[in-house]
Amino acid sequence: MRVKGAFQIGLLGGLGVLLAIAIAGAVGQISSVLVYAFAAIFLALGVDPIVQFLTRHRFPRWLAVLTVIVAILGAFVGIVFLIVPRIVDQFSTLIQGVVATFQAGLLDDVLDWAQTTFPGVDWQGMIDDTLQALQDPNTYASLPPQLGSVVTTVIGAVGATVAALFGGFIVLVLMLYFMGSLPALKSAMYRLVPASKRPTFIRIAEQIMSAVGKFVTGQFALGLCNGILSFVMLSIVGSELAVVYAFIAFLASTIPLVGTITASVTISLLVLLLDGPQTALPVAIYYAVYMQFEAYVLSPQIMNRAVKVPGVVVVLAALTGGTLLGILGALVAIPVAAAIQLILKEVVIPRQDAL
Known part of the structure; x- marks a missing residue:
């Protein structure tokens, strides 16, 4: 009986491993x-x-x-x-x-x-x-x-x-x-969710969804501001490629922390290469001023009600999501990090403090 029981346990364990491998493969395919x-x-x-x-x-x-x-x-x-x-x-x-x-x-x-x-x-x-x-x-x-x-x-x-x-x-x-x-x-x-825990779950879930929604809206608003202001500034300095530069600025600025500086450096170098230093100098000065304006004025005003994710967490989340799932993974990873941070703040830390 012991041999038979050991065989059944081993068989069930092997089937469980195969099922886990099959599930992991299916998740990888989709x-x-x-x-x-x-x-x-x-x-x-x-x-x-x-x-x-x-x-x-x-x-x-x-x-x-x-x-x-x-x-x-x-x-x-x-x-x-x-x-x-x-x-x-x-x-x-x-x-x-x-x-x-x-x-x-x-x-x-x-x-x-x-x-x-x-x-x-x-x-x-x-x-x-x-x-x-x-x-x-x-x-x-x-x-x-x-x-x-x-x-x-x-x-x-x-x-x-x-x-x-x-x-x-x-x-x-x-x-x-x-x-x-x-x-x-x-x-x-x-x-x-069980009825006894449903009110707490609803409260936390609504906070997470509201914070993530405001986070996404805020990043889009920051990107839109950078794109519009870049188009106006580049049109004033006489760049013939103001639309494509503004599009680059908009897309890059939707990525928190590193997007604006990446777009600023890229656009400044392209203007220097194609239009010369007399045009690139005011462009570089503008972006140096704009980055400070965004960091200390725009971003706090737009993102004041969203979850504030530390910069190092943003970088690590974007790198991890981009490595695993590409561009969309990098963008999705940041709201996920914001949601995890809110769960830790609202659930895990109060529970640990109560022990």
């Missing part, structure tokens, strides 16, 4: 879908304060949701048909300008510096092989391993951009669905 769903939920929570604002001003819930949906779809269509063509056109001009600048002699200066600093490397040969491979795809196999990795990385980046655009469309559709059915989803989730 990880992108889960990321899209979480991103859509966070965005829906970010839009929900607008819906609640309308309902407090005598809008029925269905009319408030419909108004927000129409506004979002209208903004999306306007961006696609009015702004995206200009962004694409100016981005093409940006690439051509960078290439022309390198061809005008900057590449030769960099090549001379590289040959002087690293005389043992055949830089000119590597460049010639790269140009030959770009002109004739059959020569790709003859590229040095380092250049082959570079080309592979570029191709992967293009594929990742296309996948990100498709993922953004999926997130938009899911966000509209979650926004319309948010009360029903909340009610269904609350009913899964």
Whole structure:
């Protein structure tokens, strides 16, 4: 009987391990879908304060949701048909300008510096092989391993951009669905909790969702401010690529802590490269002033009611989410960190203090 019992325990344990492996594999295969769903939920929570604002001003819930949906779809269509063509056109001009600048002699200066600093490397040969491979795809196999990795990385980046655009469309559709059915989803989730603990759970869950929604809305507002002000400033200094620079500033500023400084440095260097120091100097001065204005005025005013996540937590969360699940993972990880921080503050720490 002991042998039989040991066999049954071992068999059940083995089946449990196999089931866990199967579940982990299934979750890995649908990880992108889960990321899209979480991103859509966070965005829906970010839009929900607008819906609640309308309902407090005598809008029925269905009319408030419909108004927000129409506004979002209208903004999306306007961006696609009015702004995206200009962004694409100016981005093409940006690439051509960078290439022309390198061809005008900057590449030769960099090549001379590289040959002087690293005389043992055949830089000119590597460049010639790269140009030959770009002109004739059959020569790709003859590229040095380092250049082959570079080309592979570029191709992967293009594929990742296309996948990100498709993922953004999926997130938009899911966000509209979650926004319309948010009360029903909340009610269904609350009913899964035992009745004795339901009031506490509802209170904490509502605080988390409200804080995460305000966090998302606040980051979008900061990005929008940076994009609009960047467009105005670059138009004043006479930059022909103000739209694409403003778009870069908007996208980067939606990433907390590091987004604004990354966009500022990138835009300043591009303006220096294409328009010269006489234009780049006021741009760099503007961004140096704006970063201080955002850090000490805009961000505290916009984010004063959201969960304040420490900077080191933001960086670690973004790096972890980006490593595991890509760009969307980096964006989703920050609200998740805010929610975890709120749970620790409202549940874990009071329980530990009561012991």
